[in-house]
Amino acid sequence: MFNLIKQNKFAFSLLFISVLLMGLGYIYKELMDQLYNRNNHVFVHTILELFSVVLCFAISLYGWKAYEDAKSKTFLYLPFIFLGIGILDLFHFMTYPGMPFFITEGSLEKTGWFWILARGTASIGLFYLTIPKKSPIIITNRKWVFTFTILMLSIMISMVYRFEKELPVLIINDFGPTILKNILEYLLSLLLLLALLNTLIKYRKTKRTSDLELVFAFSLLFFSEITLTIYHNISDLYVVIGHLIKAFGYSFILKAFFFSRLQLTFQQKLETEKDLKTTQVLLQSFFYHTPDSITIMDNQGKILKTNQGFERVYGWKEEEVIGQYFPDIMPDLRENIDYVLAEVSSGKNLIAYETTRHRKDGSRILINMTISPIKNDQGEVIQIAAISRDITLQKQAERKLLEMERELKETIRRQQGVTFKFIKREGQFIHTICDGELLYKLGLRPELIVGKSLDEHPVKEIAVALKNYYEQAWFGQEVTFELTLFQRVCVITLKPIMVEDEVIEVIGSCIDITQLKRTEELLQKSEKLAVVGELAAGLAHEIRNPLTTLKGFTQLIEYEQGRANREYIRLMLSELDRIEMITNEFMAVAKPQAVKYQEEDLISLVKQTVNFYIPQTLLKNIHINEDYNTKYSRIICDGNQLKQVFINLIKNAIEAMPKGGSLYISVQNTETNYLQVKIRDTGVGVSKEILPRLGEPFYTLKEKGTGLGLMVSYRIIESHQGTIQFESVENEGTTVIITLPILKPMLVK
Known part of the structure; x- marks a missing residue:
């Protein structure tokens, strides 16, 4: 029991005080009974009720005003609850027996029901206001609440007047309240008691004086009901x-809401003044210590105040310029100061205006200036503020930076390869730099790549090929690899840049090594040719001497022998001729004969070669298609050597079509002053693996071939400063493309 009292000592203390007050009230009542004059009862009752009505209207007006500052449910409903209480209390004492005529004669029936309705509005409303509320305000327009309040009051007042005689009796004179009235009073007292408990719980959490005053108010209203x-x-x-206790209860409610709010207002005012003072100190500190120049002028440009930054920027001290006109110390501004002052005085701002000005010592500086109006509470421009910043060094640095950036971009763009950088962001490789001459040769441009991810690369095949290497480089590995881009062999190197063992970006370079590869291949072919030449010279020399003897004696035998052995001898001579032809080819490889360059008609040379093979093509069911679409076909060449090349190539084409087919031969001009000869067959074709080896000595697909024919053809075309290329698809045919310069002087080999 003692622990319970100790834990809730405030509640028990309040209960004790309440009981004590009731006891004192009873003693007071006994004393007052001796002095109280019943003839003055109506007057006293009227005064107390008027006081209560005034308090209700005061609370209502205050709640209406407070809602504008504190958007809470309490201040939303508080004015309408006490408006209803005040109006119902007004009807209660105006219909009290003994009062003057008010709509109808006063009666216990009307005054009793107006009393119960007023107390019910108070008990239910106050209980609702003390219930903890977590949901936000749904009704924001108070007109709807006001309309509802007036409607309910009209209904209740009309019901009392209309059904006065039919309503249950609440008060019987000389007998006091009826059982019904007391039951209603006890129910309303219970609601007030619950409101009291809710407020006590809230007070234990907040410890606010306003909540404690509400506790007293609800206690007094509870005692009033009892x-x-x-x-x-x-x-x-x-x-x-x-009625007196009720009036005191309403006084505590007004005090709880009004004076607590007033105290809060004073507290907010003190905090506002403190914040204002702090802000003023900060503004003064900013004004005097900022490195920028700040000048305060009137509307005519007369200087009222400057800061230390003004002296740093312009060289003038504050005492030297106070009272002077800004244009007088800044003659550069005189030509447009009137226009600027007029614009700013009208409320406009001149922001980030860059111009050149003179310092006190006459030196020129570049200024970034902002001129703004200073307005009063009515929005009138009363002063002008000019903030200036010396940006001379900044602009010089920016120009140098732009020049360096331009030089860097120009250097990157003019270098023969491609230089690029990328970073990894959100799982995507983003290119930050990409430029170089090779980029344009590949048909690309920086804007197609820079700022975009690898997945957005315009050539998807390149993106797929690079992604794995990009991943390796981003993990800190330096990567070098070869990649074929648009028929160009490129070497790409990726070097990660690391900060604190973490890759922040990767720099890459791409170099075209196609010509280097071709040179390497030519060098390998030259080495092979040198070896073949030496081998051919030795073999030809060793074979020719015994070959001459064999051929001579075989011819003698043919002359002396009869017909029986002549067929065998003829076969022997044929094979000896073939051996002699091979030795001659060896000699041509080892020691080419001197050539004679002169002006020739390329079409004529091609036609002579084609005419030579017409009988053979007819026998093998091969159809020849010729197309000579040229404006000029004269070249400097050795005609016999070129015819040898055409003979070798046409012969190979015919042999590739054992079952017949079509042979297409064309001569046409190119856009770069070259003639192009194409020989295309519809034969068996050559696989892609074999194409690169065509022209190598002793490499042939023929059963009895030596591979020296194409090798010699390559050497002849190269000596004419031309090129020879092969394109082939298996079972579809082969195309040989020979390119020769038009009338280009040649060096005799």
Whole structure:
């Protein structure tokens, strides 16, 4: 029991005080009974009720005003609850027996029901206001709440007047309140008691004085309800005491809401003044210590105040310029100061205006200036503020930076390869730099790559090929690899840049090594040719001497022998001729004969070669298609050597079509002053693996071939400063493309 009292000592203390007050009230009542004059009851009752009505209207008006500052449910409903209480209390005392005529004669029936309706509005409304509320305000327009309040009041007042005689009796004079009235009073007292408990719980959490005052208010209203259940006559002293306690209860409610709000207002004012003072100190500190120049002028440009930055920027001290006109110390501004002042005085701002000005010592500086109006509460421009910043060094640095950036971009663009950088962001490789001459040769441009991810690369095949290497480089590995891009062999190197063992970006370079590869291949072919030449010279020399002897004696045998052995001898001579032809080819490889360059018609040379093979093509069912679409076909060449090349190539084409087919031969001009000869067959074709080896010595697909024919053809075309290329698809045919310069002087080999 003692622990319970200790834990809730405040509640028990309040209960003890309440009981004590009731006891004192009873003693006071006994004393007052001796002095109380019942003839003055109506007057006293009227005064107390008027006081209560005024308090209700005051609370209502204050709640209406407070809602504008604190958008809470309490201040939303508070004015309408006490507006209803005040109006119902007004009807209660105006219909009290003994009062002057008010709509109808006063009666216990009307005044009793107006009393119960007023107390019910108070108890239900105050209980609702003390319930903890977590949901936000749904109704923001108070007109709807006001309309509802007036509507409910009209209904209740009309019901009392309309059904006055039919309503249950609440008060019987000389007998006091009926059982129904007391039951209603007790129910309303219970609601007030619950409101009291809710407020106590809230007070234990907040410890606010306003909540404690509400506790007293609800206690007094509770005692008022109880007091008005024990009188015997409406002129009884208990009625006066009950009305007096009720008036005190409303006073505490007004004090709780009004004075707590007033205290909060004073507190907010102190905090505002403190914040204002702090802001003023900060503004003064900013004004005097900022490195920028700040000048305060009137609307005519007269200087009122400057800061230390003004002296740093312009060289003038504050005492030297106060009272002077800004254009007088800044003659550069004189030509447009009137226009600037007029614009700013009209409320406009001149922001980030860059111009050149003179310092006190005459030196020129570049200034970034902002001129703004200073307005009063009515929006009128009363002063002008000019903020200036010396940006001379900044602009010089920016120009140098732009020049360096331009030089860097120009250097990157003019280098023969491609230089690029990329970073990894959100799982994507983003290119930050990509430029170089090779980029344009590949048909690309920086804007197609820079700022975009690898997945957005215009050539998807390149993106797929690079992604794995990019991943390796981003993990810190330096990567070098070869990649074929648009028939160009490129070497790409990726070097990661690391900061604190973390890759922040990767720099890459791409170099075209196609010509280097071709040179390497030519060098390998030259080495092979040198070896073949030496081998051919030795073999030809060793074979020719015994070959001459064999051929001579075989011819003698043919002359002396009969017909029986002549067929064998003929076969032997044929094979000896073939051996002699091979030795001659060896000699041509080892020691080419001197050539004679002169002007020739390329079409004529091609036609002579084609005419030589017409009989053979007819026998093998091969159809020849010729197309000579040229404006000029004269070249400098050795005609016999070129015819040898055409003979070798046409012969190979015919042999590739054992079952017949079509042979297409064309001569046409190119856009670069070259003639192009194409020989295309519809034969068996050559696989892609074999194409690169065509022209190598002793490499042939023929059963009895030596591979020296194509090798010699390559050497002849190269000596004419031309090129020879092969394109082939298996089972579809082969195309040979020979390119020769038009009338280009040649060096005799």
